[in-house]
Amino acid sequence: MCRIVAKKELAPTVKSLTIDAPLIAKKARPGQFIIIRIDEKGERIPLTIADLDVLQGTITTIFLEVGKTTKHLGSLNDGDVLADLAGPLGKPTEIKKYGKVICVGGGVGVAPLYLEAKALKDAGNKVISIIGARTKELLILEKEMRRISDELYITTDDGSRGHHGFVTDVLQGLITKQKIDMVLAIGPTVMMKAVAKMTKNYNIKTIVSLNPIMVDGTGMCGTCRVTVGGETKFTCVDGPEFDAHLVDFEELMNRQRTYLEEEKVALERWERCHH
Amino acid sequence: MGKVSSLKKQPMPEQEPEKRIRNFDEVALGYGAGQVVSEAKRCLQCAKPGCVQGCPVGIDIPAFVKCIAEENFDGAIEVIKKKNNLPAICGRVCPYEDQCEKFCVLGKKGEPVGIGRLERFVADDERKKGMRVPEKANASSKKVAIVGSGPAGLTVAADLAKLGHDVIIYEALHKPGGVLVYGIPEFRLPKEIVGAEIEYVKQLGVVIQTDVVIGKTITIDELRGEFDAIFIGTGAGLPHFMNIPGENLCGIYSSNEFLIRTNLMRAYKFPEYDTPIKVGKKVAVVGAGNVAMDSARVALRLGAKDVFIVYRRSEKEMPARAEEIAHAKEEGIMFKVLTNPIRMVGDENGWVKKLECVRMKLGESDKTGRRRPIPIKGSKFALDADTVVVAIGQKPNPLIAKTTKGLRITEQGTIWADKNGKTSMEGIFAGGDITTGTATVIEAMGAGKRAAMAIHEYISQ
Ligand SMILES: Cc1cc2nc3c(=O)[nH]c(=O)nc-3n(C[C@H](O)[C@H](O)[C@H](O)COP(=O)(O)OP(=O)(O)OC[C@H]3O[C@@H](n4cnc5c(N)ncnc54)[C@H](O)[C@@H]3O)c2cc1C
Ligand SMILES: Cc1cc2nc3c(=O)[nH]c(=O)nc-3n(C[C@H](O)[C@H](O)[C@H](O)COP(=O)(O)OP(=O)(O)OC[C@H]3O[C@@H](n4cnc5c(N)ncnc54)[C@H](O)[C@@H]3O)c2cc1C
Ligand code: SF4
Ligand code: SF4
Ligand code: FES
Numbered sequence: 001m002c003r004i005v006a007k008k009e010l011a012p013t014v015k016s017l018t019i020d021a022p023l024i025a026k027k028a029r030p031g032q033f034i035i036i037r038i039d040e041k042g043e044r045i046p047l048t049i050a051d052l053d054v055l056q057g058t059i060t061t062i063f064l065e066v067g068k069t070t071k072h073l074g075s076l077n078d079g080d081v082l083a084d085l086a087g088p089l090g091k092p093t094e095i096k097k098y099g100k101v102i103c104v105g106g107g108v109g110v111a112p113l114y115l116e117a118k119a120l121k122d123a124g125n126k127v128i129s130i131i132g133a134r135t136k137e138l139l140i141l142e143k144e145m146r147r148i149s150d151e152l153y154i155t156t157d158d159g160s161r162g163h164h165g166f167v168t169d170v171l172q173g174l175i176t177k178q179k180i181d182m183v184l185a186i187g188p189t190v191m192m193k194a195v196a197k198m199t200k201n202y203n204i205k206t207i208v209s210l211n212p213i214m215v216d217g218t219g220m221c222g223t224c225r226v227t228v229g230g231e232t233k234f235t236c237v238d239g240p241e242f243d244a245h246l247v248d249f250e251e252l253m254n255r256q257r258t259y260l261e262e263e264k265v266a267l268e269r270w271e272r273c274h275h
Numbered sequence: 276m277g278k279v280s281s282l283k284k285q286p287m288p289e290q291e292p293e294k295r296i297r298n299f300d301e302v303a304l305g306y307g308a309g310q311v312v313s314e315a316k317r318c319l320q321c322a323k324p325g326c327v328q329g330c331p332v333g334i335d336i337p338a339f340v341k342c343i344a345e346e347n348f349d350g351a352i353e354v355i356k357k358k359n360n361l362p363a364i365c366g367r368v369c370p371y372e373d374q375c376e377k378f379c380v381l382g383k384k385g386e387p388v389g390i391g392r393l394e395r396f397v398a399d400d401e402r403k404k405g406m407r408v409p410e411k412a413n414a415s416s417k418k419v420a421i422v423g424s425g426p427a428g429l430t431v432a433a434d435l436a437k438l439g440h441d442v443i444i445y446e447a448l449h450k451p452g453g454v455l456v457y458g459i460p461e462f463r464l465p466k467e468i469v470g471a472e473i474e475y476v477k478q479l480g481v482v483i484q485t486d487v488v489i490g491k492t493i494t495i496d497e498l499r500g501e502f503d504a505i506f507i508g509t510g511a512g513l514p515h516f517m518n519i520p521g522e523n524l525c526g527i528y529s530s531n532e533f534l535i536r537t538n539l540m541r542a543y544k545f546p547e548y549d550t551p552i553k554v555g556k557k558v559a560v561v562g563a564g565n566v567a568m569d570s571a572r573v574a575l576r577l578g579a580k581d582v583f584i585v586y587r588r589s590e591k592e593m594p595a596r597a598e599e600i601a602h603a604k605e606e607g608i609m610f611k612v613l614t615n616p617i618r619m620v621g622d623e624n625g626w627v628k629k630l631e632c633v634r635m636k637l638g639e640s641d642k643t644g645r646r647r648p649i650p651i652k653g654s655k656f657a658l659d660a661d662t663v664v665v666a667i668g669q670k671p672n673p674l675i676a677k678t679t680k681g682l683r684i685t686e687q688g689t690i691w692a693d694k695n696g697k698t699s700m701e702g703i704f705a706g707g708d709i710t711t712g713t714a715t716v717i718e719a720m721g722a723g724k725r726a727a728m729a730i731h732e733y734i735s736q
Contacts, residue, residue, distance in 0.1 A: 023492050037449055043540065043549035044449070068549060084449040086486040215540070215550070218447050218488055219672065220457075220512040221532035225523055232516060232523060237674070251523055254625035258525045262551035269546050 002085040005058055007078050010140045013065040014108055015074045016050070022057030024049075024087045030115040031093030031209065031241055034061065035217040037084035038072055045069050046214045046236070048112035049088060059087075062111035062140065068266040075274065089217045090240045093207070095119045099181035102174060103149070104167050104195055105131045106187020110141050112209060113186045118148045120184070126150050128180075130170045132187075136161035168194045180204050185244065189253050196244035206244035210235050212255055226252050282385025285314040287392060292605040296575050299461040299543055302602065303367070306389075311396045315343035317381065318388045325378035326390060331721030332358045336375060336390055343393055351397040356409070359394075360433040361426065361472045361720065363402060364455060366395025367464050369717050370596050402471050408478045412439035417734040420445065420502040422489045422675065425453020426716045427508035427707025429476050430723030431730070436479040438731050443502075445487040450539060453510055455716070457539040458531070460569050462576070466538070490678035495703070503734045504702050506726055507690060508719070511708035513670040517561065521619030522665070526555065526627040530562070530570045530666035537573050555661030556580040559630050561616055563593040567666035568600065571608045574664065582608050585658070587615040587635050587648040611658065613637075615650065619663060630658045671709050687712060696726030704730055 006018040024034065033048045051060040065074045076082075093116045101120055105113035110131045121127045127148065132155035133139045139154065139161060146152045153170045154162030163170055168191070174180065175198070183206040185195040192208040199206040212224045217236045224235040229246035233239065288304040289295075295302050306314065318340040326336045335354055342351035355362045369375075371391035379387030401407075417440045421428045424446040432442045450456050455469045477483060487493060489509075498505050514529035516522055528536075533552070536542040540550035558574040560567050563586035574582045584603070586593060589612050593600060604610075611632075618631040634654035637646035676684045683691040683699035689710050696704040706722030708714055 023487070027492060041541075041548045084486050086447065086449070086488055087492065089488065089491060215532060215535055216448065218491075219674065220514070221535050222514045222516065222529040223532050225516075227523060232518070251625075255523065255525055257625075259551045259553065262545065262553070266546050266549055266551070 001081045001083065004076055004078055004080050004082070007076070010062065011138045013074075014062065014138065014140055015065070016060055016062045016111075017073070017076070018058050018060045019082065019085060020057060021059050021085055021087075024085070025052045025054050025057050025059050028052050028059060028088035029092035030095065030119045031112070032088035032090050033112075033217070033240065034059070034085055034087030035089060035214070036073070036082050038069065038076075039083050042072075042083065043069055044084070044215055044217065046089070046211070046217055048209070050111040050114060062108060064108040067263050068270045071267070072270060086217065089236055091238070093119065093184075093241055095123050097124045098205075100126045100128070100179065101182045101184060102171065102180055103127060103129045104171060104183065104185040104187070104191075105129070105145070106167055106185075106191040107133055107138065108140065109187030109191070109209075110145065113184070114141050114144055114148075116184060116186075117145065121148045121150075128174060129153070130155065130167045130174075132156065132162075132167040132191075134158065166194070167191065168198055171195060172198060175199065175202050175204060182207070183244075184208075189249060189256065192244065193249035193253075196247065196249070200245050207241050208244040208247065209240045210242060210247065210252060211240070212252055213258065226255075281317060284317075284386045284389040284392075285310045287389075292607070295462065296572075296606050299576055301465055302462050305399060306392055306396045311343055311393060312346055314389050315340045315393055318344065319380060321380055325380055326375045326388070329375040329378040330358075331374065331717045332724055334358045334375075334394075339397070340388065340390070340393060343397060348397050348400045351393075352401045355394060355397065358724075359720070360430060360476060361716075362394050363398035363468045364426070364464065364472055365717050365720070366391050366393075366398055367468075368459060370715055372597070374717065402468070406471070406475050406478075408475070409437060411437055411480065414441070415439040415735075417441065417503045418443070418501070419504045419506065419730060419734070420498045421506045421508065422495075422498075423447075423453060423508040423510060423707075423709070424451035424473075424483060425508055425510050425707060425719060426455065427510075427709075427719040427723040427726075428453070428506065429473065430720040431506045431508065431704075431706070431727045432481040433476045433479055434724060434727035435730060436476075436481045438727075440731070440734065442481045444481060444483045445489050445493070446483060446485045447488040448539065449485050451483050451485060453508075457535045458566070458569070460534065460538055460573050462572070463569070488674070490674040495675060495679040495682070499702065504704065504730045506696070506723075506730060507675060507698070507703065507705040507709060508707045508723065509672050509675055509709045511669045511713045512672045514665070515668045515670060516665055517616065517667060519616060519618055521621060521627070524619055524621040524627040525625055526553065526661055527619060527663045527665065530560075530566045530664055531669065533570050533573065533664045534566075537577070543577060552577065553662070554579050557660045558582045558662040558664065559585050559616075559658060559660035560664045560666055561585045562666035562668070563588075563595055563612075564666065564668070565595045565599055566668075567664075568595045568603045568608075570664040570666050571603055572606060574662065575606055575608065579662065583611050583658075584608060585611045585614050585616060585630065585632065587613065588645065589613055589637060592645045613648070614658075615648065617655075620657070626661065627663055628659065628661060630660050630663065632656055632658055669713055671712065675709075694725065695729035696722060697729060702733065
C-alpha cells in the first residue's frame with residue numbers, strides 16, 4: 001500500500017500525484033517508470049517518474065486523464081492509498097555530453113521529459129526545448145522547463161499560446177539553422193513518429209520514449225513488444241527509450257488500439273458509478 | 276472391500292464438459308469421504324514402497340494412505356505436512372503419473388493407487404476444518420531473503436521459518452504464488468486454495484513483500500549486505516515467440532500474457548475487473564504442452580467458438596499430460612498436428628486473420644528422443660484464426676542474471692547451482708525453474724527443500 005502525500009491539478013485533465021515510495025525514490029533515474037494498481041479490481045498501468053525526492057522518500061507522477069484508470073487515479077486525494085506500486089522499471093536514459101540537444105515534449109510527455117532534460121543540462125549539454133500542447137490550458141511544466149533550458153519554445157495546436165502549430169514546425173526551423181547532436185522526443189506516438197521522420201532526413205541521433213500497452217512491466221508477458229530495427233523488443237525491459245529511426249511506429253500505434261472497445265466500456269461503467 | 280484390490284482407481288467426479296466450458300469453476304470435484312477410504316484401502320502397504328522414491332519431496336506415502344484407510348484424516352495430513360507445505364496444490368497439479376504413481380506396484384497390473392487424489396482430499400479436509408500451525412524452533416536471529424514467491428520460494432521460506440529463522444520473501448508481482456496464481460487457470464487450481472496455502476506459510480512467520488522487483492527496486496548485492504543468506508527462485512517467466520513475420524499483429528498473445536490477463540488480473544470478469552482480454556471466434560494455440568492446453572481451455576471459457584491446437588509433431592510427441600489432453604478433447608478442442616505456422620497474416624486493421632502453415636512429417640529421432648519434424652515441400656496452406664496464443668515455452672527470467680555480477684549463468688540462461696542449490700556466489704542459493712528451466716511444481720518444491728537444508732547448515736555454522 002502506498003500513500004498519496006500530495007495532489008496537484010496542473011490542467012483540468014492533467015494531475016500530479018506525489019506518492020510515498022522510499023525504496024523507489026532512492027533508486028529511480030530519469031527515464032524510468034513505475035507500475036501502479038489502484039485497487040483489488042484495478043489494472044496495472046505504467047506511469048513515468050516525473051520527479052523524485054530522496055530525502056522525503058517520495059516520487060511524483062504526472063498523468064493525463066484519458067480512460068478509466070487515469071480518471072479514477074485523478075479522483076484520488078492526499079491521504080488515499082494505492083494498492084500497488086512497483087518500480088523503478090525500464091532502463092534509465094543514457095545521460096552524457098552530446099553537445100547541443102533538442103528536447104521535444106508533446107502534451108503530458110513534457111512530464112517525463114523534464115527530469116531527462118534536467119539531467120542532460122547537468123551533464124553539460126546545451127539544451128533547447130520545445131514543448132507543445134493542444135491548447136494553452138494543457139501546457140504543463142513551462143516554468144520548470146524554462147529554468148533548465150537554454151532556449152524554450154512553446155507551441156499550441158490552436159495558437160492560444162506560443163507558435164500556432166506543431167512542435168515539429170519549430171523543430172524543422174531549428175535543425176535547418178544549426179548543427180544538433182541529439183534530439184529527445186517524448187509525447188503522443190504520432191508526434192514521435194513525425195519527429196523521427198524529420199530528424200532522419202538530417203541524420204540526427206534521435207531518442208523516443210515508447211508507450212505501448214503493458215501488464216507486468218517486468219518482461220514476463222510480451223504485451224509491450226515493439227519492432228526496433230527489425231527485431232522484437234520488450235519495451236518494459238529493453239526500453240522504454242529506443243533509437244527513433246529504428247522503431248516501427250505503425251505497428252506500435254496499431255497495437256495501442258487493441259482494446260479500444262473495452263476501454264470505452266470500462267470508462268462508461270466507471271463514469272456511471274461516479275457521477 | 277476384500278483382500279483383492281480393484282484394478283482400477285476410484286473415478287474422479289468431474290463437472291460435465293458441456294457445463295464446465297461455460298464457467299471457470301474447478302473441473303475435478305474431488306473424492307467423497309467414502310470413495311477416499313475405498314481408494315486408500317487398495318494400497319498394499321508395501322514394505323519397500325516404490326511410490327516414495329517417485330515423490331520429489333519424499334512424502335511417507337504408505338503411512339498417510341494407511342491413516343486414510345483408517346479414516347484418520349487428521350493423521351494423514353500430519354504425515355504429509357512433514358514434507359509438503361502445499362498439499363492441496365500438489366494434490367491437484369502434480370503430474371503424479373510421472374512421479375509417485377509411476378512407481379506404485381499396483382501400476383504393474385492395473386492402475387496405481389490414486390495418491391495425488393488422496394493427498395488432495397485430506398488437504399481439502401484440513402482446510403475446511405481450519406489449518407493448524409506447527410510448532411516452530413526457537414528464534415535463531417538469522418535472516419534469509421527469498422526472491423520469488425513461486426512453489427520453490429514458498430517451500431524454502433516455510434522450511435526455514437519452521438527452523439526458527441527470520442524469512443522475507445520479495446515478489447515482483449502484486450500477488451504471491453508465481454505460476455500458481457498467474458499461470459495455472461482457476462478451473463484446475465482455484466486461487467482461493469493457493470491463497471489459503473500461502474496464508475499457512477505466512478502463519479509460520481514468513482513475511483511476503485509484494486511489488487519488489489529484485490534487480491530493480493533492490494539489487495542482490497544490496498540484499499547480501501542485510502541478510503545471512505539469499506535464495507533465488509524467480510522461475511522461467513520469459514515467453515518464447517516464434518520469430519515469424521506478422522507475430523506482432525493485434526490479437527496475438529504469448530501464453531503468459533493470455534494467462535496473466537485471465538488468472539492474475541481476472542480478465543474473465545471484465546468489466547467488473549478492469550483488465551480486458553479479447554478472444555475472437557477462432558482461436559489457434561501454437562504448441563502442445565500443458566501451457567498450451569491451459570490456454571486453449573481458457574480460450575473456450577472466454578467464449579471462443581472454435582479452438583484448435585497447432586502442433587508441428589504428432590499427437591504421440593505432445594508434451595502435455597495425457598489427462599490434460601483428454602480434458603481438452605472432451606471439451607471440444609481440435610488438434611491440428613504435423614502443422615507448423617510460418618507467417619501470421621493480418622486484415623486491413625492490423626488484426627490477425629490467418630495463420631499461414633506448412634505440413635510436416637516426422638524424420639529421425641533427435642537428441643530428446645522425439646522424432647524431428649520436417650516441412651513437406653509445397654504443402655503451404657492457411658488456417659483462419661482471429662486470435663492466436665503462442666505457447667511454445669518459457670525461458671528463465673534474465674533480470675537477476677543481468678544485474679548480479681559474479682553469478683554463474685549457464686548457456687540456457689539458467690542460474691547455475693549444485694543439487695543443494697548452492698550457486699557460484701557465497702551465501703546465495705537458487706532452485707526451481709530458474710535453475711532447471713520449466714519443470715513442475717513439486718520439483719521446484721523438492722529443490723526448495725534441499726536448498727532450505729543447505730541454507731540452514733550454512734547459516735548455522
Ligand atoms: C513506459 C510508459 C510510461 C508512461 N508514462 C505516462 C505518464 O507519465 N503520464 C501519462 O499520462 N501516461 C503515461 N503512459 C500512458 C499511460 O499508461 C496510459 O495513458 C494509461 O495506461 C491509460 O489507462 P486508462 O485506463 O486511463 O485509459 P484506457 O482507456 O484504458 O486507455 C487509453 C489508451 O492508453 C493506452 N493504454 C491502455 N491500457 C494501458 C496499459 N495497461 N499500459 C499502457 N498503456 C495503456 C492505450 O493505448 C489506450 O488506447 C505511459 C505508458 C508507458 C508504456
Ligand atoms: C500455464 C502453466 C501451467 C503449468 N501447469 C503445471 C502443472 O499442472 N503441474 C506442475 O507440476 N507444473 C505445472 N507448471 C510448471 C510449474 O508451475 C513450474 O515448474 C513451477 O511453478 C516453478 O516454480 P518456481 O518457484 O521455480 O517459479 P515460479 O512459479 O515461476 O515463481 C517465480 C516467482 O518469482 C517472481 N520473480 C521473478 N523475477 C523476480 C524478481 N526479479 N524479483 C522478485 N520476484 C521475481 C515471479 O513473479 C514469480 O512469482 C505449469 C506452468 C505454467 C506456466
Ligand atoms: S507431492 Fe506429488 S509426487 Fe509427492 S506424493 Fe504428492 S502427488 Fe505424489
Ligand atoms: S507402491 Fe503403491 S501399493 Fe505400494 S505402498 Fe506405495 S502406494 Fe501403496
Ligand atoms: S509489460 Fe509484460 S513484458 Fe513488458
